[in-house]
Amino acid sequence: MPNIFAELTVLATLQFSTAILTEAGLSFLGLGMQPPDPSWGIILSNTRAYRELVPGATIYFGLAIAITVLGFNFLGDGLRDALDPRLRQR
Numbered sequence: 001m002p003n004i005f006a007e008l009t010v011l012a013t014l015q016f017s018t019a020i021l022t023e024a025g026l027s028f029l030g031l032g033m034q035p036p037d038p039s040w041g042i043i044l045s046n047t048r049a050y051r052e053l054v055p056g057a058t059i060y061f062g063l064a065i066a067i068t069v070l071g072f073n074f075l076g077d078g079l080r081d082a083l084d085p086r087l088r089q090r
Contacts, residue, residue: 006084013076017069024065040065 020040026032027041035042040061047057 006080009079009083010076013072013079017072020065020069020072 023032023039024041024044027039028045029041030045032041033039044058044061044065047054047061050057
């Protein structure tokens with residue numbers, strides 16, 4: 001069990017990142033959560049109507065999704081480095 005714990009944490013954080021991207025993508029297309037529920041995909045979809053008035057809104061929400069996903073990926077990588085028993089021996 002100690003030998004697979006590091007890999008399981010990395011896998012869990014990668015799956016969490018994938019779930020965020022999948023939910024945002026489906027909500028953007030209108031196939032995910034529906035409008036009274038908050039979702040970054042819905043917010044990103046609603047910014048299409050205001051692109052000419054506020055051109056940075058789409059970029060800001062897209063960057064928020066990207067930073068969140070990258071944060072979880074870096075968290076998983078850091079946990080793998082901290083918990084890997086093979087790296088502790090060095």
